[in-house]
Amino acid sequence: MKKLLYFALALSLMLGTAHTAQSAKIGLMGPMTGSWASEGAEMKQVLDLLAEEYNAKGGVLGGKIEVVSEDDGGDPRTAALAAQRLSTQGIAAVIGTYGSAVTEATQNIYNEAKIIQVANGSTAIRLSEKGLKYFFRTCPRDDEQAKVAAQTIQKLGVKKLAILHDNSTYAKGLADETKTLLDGVKDLKIVFFDALTPKEQDYTAILTKLKETQPDLVFFTGYYGEAGLMLKQKKEMNWNVGFMGGDATNNPDLVKIAGSDAAEGFYFLSAPLPKDLPSEEAKAFLAGFTKKYGHPPNSIYPVLAGDGFRVVVHAMEQTKSTDPDKIADYLHKDLKDFPGLTGKISFNEKGDRVGEVYRVYKVNKEGQFILQP
Amino acid sequence: MEQFFQQLTNGLAVGSIYALIALGYTMVYGVLKLINFAHSDLFTLGAYLGLTLLTSMSLTDRLGPVWGVLILAVMVMGFVALAGALLDRVAYRPLRESPRLSAVVSALGASIFLQNTVMLIYGARLLVYPSNILPKTVLHLFGLDIPLVRILVLCVSLIMMTGLYLFIQKTRIGTAIRAAAIDQGAARLMGIDVNRVILLVFMLGPSLGGAAGLMVGLYYGQVNFTMGWGYGLKAFTAAILGGIGNIPGAMVGGILLGVIEAMGAAYLSFAWKDAIAFLVLILILIVRPTGLLGERVAEKV
Amino acid sequence: MSIHRKNVLGAVFLAILGLLPLFLNSYWVDVLNSIGIYAILGLSLNLIVGHSGLFNLGHAAFYAVGAYTAAILNTHFHIPVLWLLPLCALTAGLFALVIARPIIHLRGDYLCIVTIGIGEIVRIALINNIFGITGGANGIFGISRPSILGLTLRTPTHFFYLILVFTLLTIFLFHLLEYSRFGRALNFLREDAVAAEGSGINTAHYKLAAFVLGAAWAGMVGNIYAAKMTIISPESFTFWESVLMFAIVILGGSGSIFGVLLGAALIVGLPELFREFASARMLVFGAAMVAMMIFRTQGILPPRPRSYDLFETVEGERKA
Numbered sequence: 001m002k003k004l005l006y007f008a009l010a011l012s013l014m015l016g017t018a019h020t021a022q023s024a025k026i027g028l029m030g031p032m033t034g035s036w037a038s039e040g041a042e043m044k045q046v047l048d049l050l051a052e053e054y055n056a057k058g059g060v061l062g063g064k065i066e067v068v069s070e071d072d073g074g075d076p077r078t079a080a081l082a083a084q085r086l087s088t089q090g091i092a093a094v095i096g097t098y099g100s101a102v103t104e105a106t107q108n109i110y111n112e113a114k115i116i117q118v119a120n121g122s123t124a125i126r127l128s129e130k131g132l133k134y135f136f137r138t139c140p141r142d143d144e145q146a147k148v149a150a151q152t153i154q155k156l157g158v159k160k161l162a163i164l165h166d167n168s169t170y171a172k173g174l175a176d177e178t179k180t181l182l183d184g185v186k187d188l189k190i191v192f193f194d195a196l197t198p199k200e201q202d203y204t205a206i207l208t209k210l211k212e213t214q215p216d217l218v219f220f221t222g223y224y225g226e227a228g229l230m231l232k233q234k235k236e237m238n239w240n241v242g243f244m245g246g247d248a249t250n251n252p253d254l255v256k257i258a259g260s261d262a263a264e265g266f267y268f269l270s271a272p273l274p275k276d277l278p279s280e281e282a283k284a285f286l287a288g289f290t291k292k293y294g295h296p297p298n299s300i301y302p303v304l305a306g307d308g309f310r311v312v313v314h315a316m317e318q319t320k321s322t323d324p325d326k327i328a329d330y331l332h333k334d335l336k337d338f339p340g341l342t343g344k345i346s347f348n349e350k351g352d353r354v355g356e357v358y359r360v361y362k363v364n365k366e367g368q369f370i371l372q373p
Numbered sequence: 374m375e376q377f378f379q380q381l382t383n384g385l386a387v388g389s390i391y392a393l394i395a396l397g398y399t400m401v402y403g404v405l406k407l408i409n410f411a412h413s414d415l416f417t418l419g420a421y422l423g424l425t426l427l428t429s430m431s432l433t434d435r436l437g438p439v440w441g442v443l444i445l446a447v448m449v450m451g452f453v454a455l456a457g458a459l460l461d462r463v464a465y466r467p468l469r470e471s472p473r474l475s476a477v478v479s480a481l482g483a484s485i486f487l488q489n490t491v492m493l494i495y496g497a498r499l500l501v502y503p504s505n506i507l508p509k510t511v512l513h514l515f516g517l518d519i520p521l522v523r524i525l526v527l528c529v530s531l532i533m534m535t536g537l538y539l540f541i542q543k544t545r546i547g548t549a550i551r552a553a554a555i556d557q558g559a560a561r562l563m564g565i566d567v568n569r570v571i572l573l574v575f576m577l578g579p580s581l582g583g584a585a586g587l588m589v590g591l592y593y594g595q596v597n598f599t600m601g602w603g604y605g606l607k608a609f610t611a612a613i614l615g616g617i618g619n620i621p622g623a624m625v626g627g628i629l630l631g632v633i634e635a636m637g638a639a640y641l642s643f644a645w646k647d648a649i650a651f652l653v654l655i656l657i658l659i660v661r662p663t664g665l666l667g668e669r670v671a672e673k674v
Numbered sequence: 675m676s677i678h679r680k681n682v683l684g685a686v687f688l689a690i691l692g693l694l695p696l697f698l699n700s701y702w703v704d705v706l707n708s709i710g711i712y713a714i715l716g717l718s719l720n721l722i723v724g725h726s727g728l729f730n731l732g733h734a735a736f737y738a739v740g741a742y743t744a745a746i747l748n749t750h751f752h753i754p755v756l757w758l759l760p761l762c763a764l765t766a767g768l769f770a771l772v773i774a775r776p777i778i779h780l781r782g783d784y785l786c787i788v789t790i791g792i793g794e795i796v797r798i799a800l801i802n803n804i805f806g807i808t809g810g811a812n813g814i815f816g817i818s819r820p821s822i823l824g825l826t827l828r829t830p831t832h833f834f835y836l837i838l839v840f841t842l843l844t845i846f847l848f849h850l851l852e853y854s855r856f857g858r859a860l861n862f863l864r865e866d867a868v869a870a871e872g873s874g875i876n877t878a879h880y881k882l883a884a885f886v887l888g889a890a891w892a893g894m895v896g897n898i899y900a901a902k903m904t905i906i907s908p909e910s911f912t913f914w915e916s917v918l919m920f921a922i923v924i925l926g927g928s929g930s931i932f933g934v935l936l937g938a939a940l941i942v943g944l945p946e947l948f949r950e951f952a953s954a955r956m957l958v959f960g961a962a963m964v965a966m967m968i969f970r971t972q973g974i975l976p977p978r979p980r981s982y983d984l985f986e987t988v989e990g991e992r993k994a
Contacts, residue, residue, distance in 0.1 A: 032953040033489070035599045037497030041953065071955065076903065076910050081708060081946065084701040084830065101813055101907040108904065112828075124812065167644060167801045169811040169907070195644035195802075199603055201593040204383040205638040205646075212376055225499055225595060232594065236520040238511060256501040257595045298498060408783060464964045471971030473782075474729070478924040481917055482963025489957035497953075606790070606913075613787040648798040651791035658784055659776045 023063040024322055026051075026312060027086040027094035027115070029079065029106065030305070032071035035199065039098050042302035043120065044069050047095065049292055050285075050309050060316050072097050076105035087113035092322035095308045098301060100124035100169040107132055114324045116331075118308030121301040123170050125177075128350040134328050136351040138304040138311070138342070140271070140358065142170070145246060146177030148269050148358040152244070153182065153217065156267075162192035162215035164206070166222035171195075174221040174246050191215050198222060203230045207237060217242040224249045227266075228257030235262035244268065250300050250361070250369070260367030267372075270300055271342040271357045276371045279339045281310075300342070307340040314338060379517050380635045386523045388631020389530035393585040394608035395615070395623035396537060397578030403554040403618035404574050406473060410480040411460055412582055413605020414487035417598060419453045419583025420590040421495055424502055433506050442506065442591070446584055453583025454576035460487075461575040484601075492598040499597035502590045522592055529588065533581060534624050541620055550574060554618065607634075607650075614654055616667025625665060630654075691838065695831040703830040705946050707902070710837035711895055713938035714844050716922035717931065718891035721848070723920065724929035724977075725857070726884040727864040728778075729786040732793030733919045736766040736889035738800065738911035740896025745814040745906050746807050755901040756820045759894050766893020767886045774885045778878055793916050800908040813907025820901040833902050840898065844891070845931055852931070860884055864929075918942075925966055927973030936975055940966070 028047050030040035044067075051065045059065050070086050072079035079097065083106035086094055093116035097103050103122035110117040111132045119127065119137040123145070128135060153161060161182065165175035175193070182188055191213040196206050207230060210218060218241060220227050227249040234241065235258075243266050245254075250270040255263045274286040274297070285306065290296050297303050311331065318334070319326040332351070337344040348354045360372040394416055401409045426448055427433065433441030464483040468476040510521040541547035552560040553570040561567050589604070590596050607630060615626025630650060637649035657665065695703050719733045740762035748755045777788050803810035820827050820836075827833055851857050863870035863877045871877050900906050918941055926937020944962055948955035966974065 033492075033956045037492060037598075037953065038499070041497050069952070071949065071953070074909070075912075075914075076905070076907060077708065078945075080903065081701070081704055084704040085949070088699040088701045099909075101811070101905070101909055104815060104905050104907075105903055126812075126815065167811050172811050194642065197603075197644075197647060199597070199599060201589055201595070201600070202383070202387045204386075205380055205635040206643050208376060208379045208383060209639050209643065225597070229593060229595065236509070236511060236518075238518050253499065253501060253595075257499075259504045259594075402783070406783075408786065464968075467968040468971055472928070474723070474924050474928065475967055475971050475973070478921050479964050479967040481921060482960045482967065484960070485956055486960030486964065489954070489960060493954055493957060606794075610787060610791070613784060617783060644802050645798060648795045651795050654791055655777065655788050658780060658788060662780050662784060664784070 023066045024060050024316060025066045025068055025089065025091040026309060027089070027091040027096075028067055028069040028305070029072050029082050029086060029094055029096035030069065031074035031098055031102075032069070034074040036074040036098055039121065039299055039301055040071070040074075042297060042299060043096065043098075043305045045293055046289070046297065046302045046306040047309050049288055050306055053288065054313060060313050061320065061322070065313065072102055072106075074099060074102060076102055079103075080105045080109065082106070083109040087115055091115060092316070092324060093118065093312045093327065095305050095312070096120060097122065100127060100173075103127060107135055110134060116312060116324050116327055118312060120305035120308050121170075124173055128352045132351070134324055136308070136311075136331055136347055138307045138340070138345065138353055139301065140353055142173040143177050145174055145269055145358055146181055148356075148360070149174070149178045149219065149244075149246070150181040152267070152269065152360050153178075153219065154185065154188070156217060156242070158215075158217045158242075159187060160189050160191045160213070160215045160217075162210055162213060162218045163190060164192070164210070164218060164220045164222070165195050166198040166226060167195040168198065168222065170248065171221040171223075171246070175219075178219065178221070192218075196222070196226065198226055200226075201229060202233075204233050204237065206230075207234050207239065211237070211239050211241075215241060217244060219244045220249070221246045222248060224251035224254040225257065228254040228263070231258035231262045231266060235259075242267070247271065247300055247358070251298050252296070252369075253298060255363060255367035260363075260365065263363045263367055264365050266363040268361050268363075268369075269358050270361055271304070272359050272371070273300070273361075273369060274303060274341055276359070277341070277343065281339050282341050285341050303341050307342055307345060310340065311335065311338055311345055375516060376639060378515070380639045381632060382517065382519055382523065384632035384635030385628060386526050386631070387634065388611075388628035389527045390585050390589060390604070390627075391608045391611045391630055392534060392624045392627025393530050393588075394582050394604055395612040395627045396534065396620065397582040398609050398612040399615075399617055399620060399623040400550075400574050400578040402612070403620075404550065404557075404571055405465070405469075405476075407465065407476050408480065408609070409465075409578075410477070410605070411464070411483040411487055412579065413601035413608070414484050414491070415453055415457055415460070415579040415601075416582040416586045416604060417491055417596070417601035418456060418487065419449050419579075419586030420596040420600065421491055421500070421586075421598075422452050422583070423449045423587035423590050424500055424596060427503065427506075438506055438508075446587055449583050449587045450580035453586075454580040457575045457579030458572055460579075461571065488598055488601065495598065497598065499595050502594045502596070504594055507591055526588055526592055530585075533584065537577070537581065538620055538624075546573065610650065610654055614657060614664055616664030619664070619666050622664060622666035629665075688842075692835075695834050700830045703834050705943065707830055707833050707837050709938050709942045710834075710841050711899060711902075712918065712922060712942045713935050714837075714841055714895045715892055715919050716926065716934040716938045717844050717848055718888045718895065719919045720923050720929065720931070720934045721851075721860075721884050721888040721891070723923050724934070725852075725860040725864060726881050727782075728881060728885060729782045730789045730885075730888075731786050731913075731916050731920055732789030732791070732796075733888075733892055734911045734913070734915035735789075735793045735796040736770055736892040737896045737899070737915065738796055738908075739766040739769050740893025741900040741906050741911070742800065742808055742814070742896070743893070744897040744900040745817050748817050748900075749814055752818070754820060755817060755897065756822070759897050762893040762897040763890040764893075766896065767890030770886045770889030771882070774882055774889075778882050778885065790913065790916070793911075793913055797908050797911055797913075800911070809907075811908060813905060813909075814900075815905040817900050817904045817906070819904060827901070837898065840894075845935075848931060856880070856883070921963060925963070925973055927970075927976040930973070930975050930977035933973050933975035933977070937973070940974075 030043040032040040051067045070082035072082045079102045098121035100122040103119045116134045123142045165171040245268040247270040249268045274282040315327045315330045361369045397412045464479045549565045611626035611630045612623045615622025638646045722730045743762045743765045744758045800808045922937035922941045927933025948958045
């Protein structure tokens, strides 16, 4: 009897979660637990803030916007479940997620359920090469960034280049693409290409090894935590070499970890920071975020999630519907130079963001990020 | 050759931290035959507590760097020791008489719990220690550039490990711990309060782990809630490498593992560094099934 | 409970289970799929941990070998993925045989770290794109969807029946195994290895056989996982996966088939029920793991001691 009761309880729990849609629901799929939880938490902060602002102005299509967030744990299996769960909750679109492999595990689920998906941190090229109608992303692809990286490296007059990644999909992709672009360039030799183990603390072993190869510049494609530690530790080793990072190193904590004296002169590529954008939207967002949470956003990807959210709401307003086909058509064809929080946004037929997004930044003596001309 | 010696010093610094954490695994294992998977999260807790105490009480500003850090270390070790005792009381003591693997699952659960507690309290972002506490001097010894702090890390670890070793070998309480490790029943018959020994072990081990966490925080300057996993796995590997349950074994294992890693990274491949370390471990265990300094016991019968 | 009543109850339960996809939305069906996959993984590990008493915390390695075998052969040679099931079992089993032979004699906790190490080595090898065939951190994508008798398996409901059938088959075969000569030998050597050795059971041989069989079975689950996800990457085969499988076995009741099934339902199902707690869900899950272990120190449904029908004969003699 007891077992039967439990069973009934479990069943009622399962059925209880199936709501019917009233307001415009937008899903958020992000890593709320696990090693990327900091990104997921900030993605949620950004979307909560934006939804609040839109709702204060009357919402969209006469109703309030509701953000439904689910945890993908930064792991494909959990993400597939999160996607199934979101797709049963009457959402018109979903924002996210961070990792490419994680996004990939959910792409088919959303596409078959006819839900618009706008990824914010999944830069792997192949995600948009499958001809999925409802897939978009606000982050540029790895090859976009690699192109800018290769140009910058050549502009800096580097003769011996060391490329270091961390074996994550993103960092490896960027490293590989950059290497392909620079292989065979005259007067430029890639003297080192290897991966470090992320989330460790002591990188002196790899720095010692790097130093042996005497590069002019080290291009590290991984994340800010490791980059900050390496800057600090190379300074301790009295090694003066240029360092450059990809957009995952764009985080104020980098300077805090390294110390501003060690971080000085560090280059990185990134979509423009909200502070460097002329648009009113970006300024207002930055002010609103700082006011609500006490600090500016730490990572660029949550801001890109905010852009995904904003283009979706914009498309709903323009098409006056939550119909995924109409929204997808609008985003593919009619959206041109939408004033985003990270620059102008348009999408091509694959759902990739078009236009030059990347800028080069350099850290100055005070540890500030200065946009390079 | 210069690279070799430079890598050796790199390995020694990392290894000494592994060794310090490994002591916590090995002591608990020695007495309870339990792998305390939550030990790595106590290490993380130590790193975070250190940061909280440091910034909230501004110890180093008031007392100067030396006394400030010392008092801080004592406080962190005290708190983590309490956490260790609490962990034992809640998660392990109810399982003393049950199958050993049940306690392992409880330990894994406790580890998940602790890790997520830290995440919820401090947030998922990595946090940064103030960087103005430790001296930034770099020494030039035998043509190598060695930061003074690395030498300090090594020395402090060695002092603590020697202290623990002497405590276990030379004092009455230490003798009681050794007795309980060999045969709990017999120790009880000899009038040793085994429960108190276990409590003590669960305070000593974690306090060393907490101290290691504090050192990592002070030296490397960044802490995140998942850092325990990497260090914990390496420290556990080190404890096994040296022969688990054996205190000098944990020290030798830790330092050796640090050096193996640095050398593997330098001369083979960096991306395969951890795989190389595990491969060496497996090879050593095939030759010496109970670790380097482990007692020679046949398959448990 | 008489055997007859047990069978009826079992049939009713199965019927309910089989009809569940009609009443549940695709999310809950997929949760059941996940539970099913981990139940089979748990059963395969149960052979190693529960029956042979080998402390294996690296089972994800064999699961990975199976999944990658299926993915590589499917994407390169377009062999239908379900046809590869036996081959996945073979590669995972062979891999287990090669690595387990030299280490099978290690004492409990030493074996534990060695299996963790093997799990990590496999994961690192996959990430580093070993032999250039694993796709590195990207993993392998574009695995074609499996089809059975012309029906292409696509939705969670389709996979539900595939996984259900595979689970039932596993339960049936492992049940037979448990009561076979092989199963009795394993039981004996787990309870008392010396006595077993003394009775002429080659303990190392039996342990190795159980290890290889469990690994081969996990390899087949890897195949089904690859078929279901159509993309696999190293993230799916971390130490964490091994921990989950291990917890399923011990929590459910080491050595008991129904215990393991229940363990899978709890370990995979609870984090889903705890989604309401948002970012605190894993905290609650960790606490629940400790609490359940304390509450049922032997596991939730430990195997009952084996009983043989002595009593009936004794009674029969009395009557006579």
